[in-house]
Amino acid sequence: MAARSQRLTVLLVLCLGLTLSGPLPARAGQARPKPPQRIISLVPAITEVLFAIGAGPQVIAVSSYDDDPPEVTKLPKVGALLDPDTERILALRPDLVIVYGSQTTLKEQLAKAGIAWFDYRHAGLADVFPEFVALGSRTGHEAEARTRVAEMEARLNAVRTRIAGRPRPRTLLVFGREPRAMRTLEASGGIGFLNDMLELAGGRNVFADVRTQAVRVSTEMLITRAPDVVVELHYGSTMSQIDVAAEQAVWKRVGAVPAVKAGRIHLLFGDHLVVPGPRLVRAVEELARAIHPDAFR
Numbered sequence: 001m002a003a004r005s006q007r008l009t010v011l012l013v014l015c016l017g018l019t020l021s022g023p024l025p026a027r028a029g030q031a032r033p034k035p036p037q038r039i040i041s042l043v044p045a046i047t048e049v050l051f052a053i054g055a056g057p058q059v060i061a062v063s064s065y066d067d068d069p070p071e072v073t074k075l076p077k078v079g080a081l082l083d084p085d086t087e088r089i090l091a092l093r094p095d096l097v098i099v100y101g102s103q104t105t106l107k108e109q110l111a112k113a114g115i116a117w118f119d120y121r122h123a124g125l126a127d128v129f130p131e132f133v134a135l136g137s138r139t140g141h142e143a144e145a146r147t148r149v150a151e152m153e154a155r156l157n158a159v160r161t162r163i164a165g166r167p168r169p170r171t172l173l174v175f176g177r178e179p180r181a182m183r184t185l186e187a188s189g190g191i192g193f194l195n196d197m198l199e200l201a202g203g204r205n206v207f208a209d210v211r212t213q214a215v216r217v218s219t220e221m222l223i224t225r226a227p228d229v230v231v232e233l234h235y236g237s238t239m240s241q242i243d244v245a246a247e248q249a250v251w252k253r254v255g256a257v258p259a260v261k262a263g264r265i266h267l268l269f270g271d272h273l274v275v276p277g278p279r280l281v282r283a284v285e286e287l288a289r290a291i292h293p294d295a296f297r
Contacts, residue, residue, distance in 0.1 A: 035140030036096035036116070040089055042080055043120045046098045047072055048277035049132055052148050055139040061092055068271070068279075090115075096138070125196035128276050129153070148278065155281045156200065159288050162295040163202035171203030171291060172217075172227035172259070175274065180246060182253050185217040193276050201287035202295075203229065222254050230259040231266045231290050233273045266290040 040061040041047040047066050050059055056069070061076040064083075076092065079085040084106050089097060090113055099106055101121035110117050118138055120131075129149045136145025173194055176186035188194040190205055192213035198205050206225040207215045215221075230251065239247070248265045251257070259265060268286050272279035289296045 035138070036094075038092070038094045039096045039098065039139070040078060040092060040094040041066070041098040042078070042084060042103070043098050043100060044068075045275050045277040046118075046120055046131070046135065048275065048279065049135055049145075050098075050139065052278040053132065053136050053139070053141040053145040055135070055141050058139060060094065061089070068275075124191065124193050125200065125276070125280070128193075128280060152278070152281045156284060159201065159284055163288055163292050166202060166292055166295060168202055168204040169228040169291060170206050170226065170258075171198060171229045171231060172206050172222070172225065173198045173203070173287075174217075174230065174232040175214075177232065177250075180250060182219060182250055185222075187215050187217050189213050189215045194274070197280065197284050197287055198231075201284050201291055203231075203287070203291045219254055223256050226257060227259045228262070229264045229266070229291055230257075231268060231287060234267055234269050235271050235274075236269055238269055239267065 035058075037058050038060050039050065039055065039058045041050060041059060042063045044063060044066050047059065047062050048068055050056060051069050051071065056071060059072070059075065061078045062072045063080040064077045065080055066072045066075075066077070076088070078089050078092070081100050081103070084099075084103065086106060086109055089106075090109070094115060097106075097110055097115060097117045098120060099110075099117050101119045107117055118135070129152070132145045132149050133142065136142040173188040174185060175188065175194065176184065178184045187207060188198060188205060189210040189212040190208040191211055194213070195205050195208070206227045232247070244267055247267060251260045251265045254260055268290065270283075273283045273286070
């Protein structure tokens with residue numbers, strides 16, 4: 001379980017930790033006369049987008065943390081945000097590299113080698129769909145990108161319809177906690193991708209007034225904020241029933257919290273919950289079912 005927690009933290013840093021970079025910048029480092037045919041992606045969320053819009057065959061290498069879709073497991077790994085393997089990236093002769101906006105040194109090296117790049121910078125859910133279209137335009141798959149966006153928007157609208165008019169329970173969205181303990185608890189603050197998904201799913205973030213993406217939560221804060229619902233995000237496809245029961249039982253240590261009294265402690269599983277790519281709709285649907293189970297019966 002510790003390994004799952006560590007990987008979830010890494011994915012959060014990679015996918016959500018760059019929102020202070022500013023607004024979406026100019027897209028590429030160089031002119032782009034034709035769609036790239038040799039793409040390297042250092043961003044797991046963008047790798048998923050590339051495959052979703054039909055650009056998968058153009059991808060020749062990915063980051064150390066890519067594992068979805070399954071095809072990427074067979075591709076070379078070339079590092080990630082903090083440890084890009086520049087030598088290997090250059091040796092693969094890409095014609096486009098997807099980089100984080102903060103990877104200034106890497107972009108300088110790509111410029112010297114005459115290789116174009118695409119900056120990844122987003123702040124929340126509203127930035128995800130424009131990212132799809134921008135990537136589609138850059139890679140020669142704009143029509144496919146717009147089709148995927150329309151499909152995803154339709155599913156999100158279906159969620160909105162199901163929960164329309166229902167009370168919005170005060171919800172604590174937890175993405176990190178020491179296993180079997182109420183220590184080092186990390187929850188979504190009032191800005192960023194996780195907060196946006198929570199709001200869309202019909203919850204009211206108990207830390208909506210805290211204008212950061214993450215909040216380190218103490219026992220005193222739990223009691224003061226008094227969430228009606230607690231949703232915990234766990235990396236990994238599943239957890240044994242014994243482990244689930246044990247993790248839920250941990251919350252009995254703060255029995256004064258309304259969510260604990262009502263037995264509304266929900267554990268959700270999978271890295272799709274923290275990756276702002278094509279699977280985000282599934283994440284919103286799962287959050288909505290946890291927060292508003294009656295709406296999905």
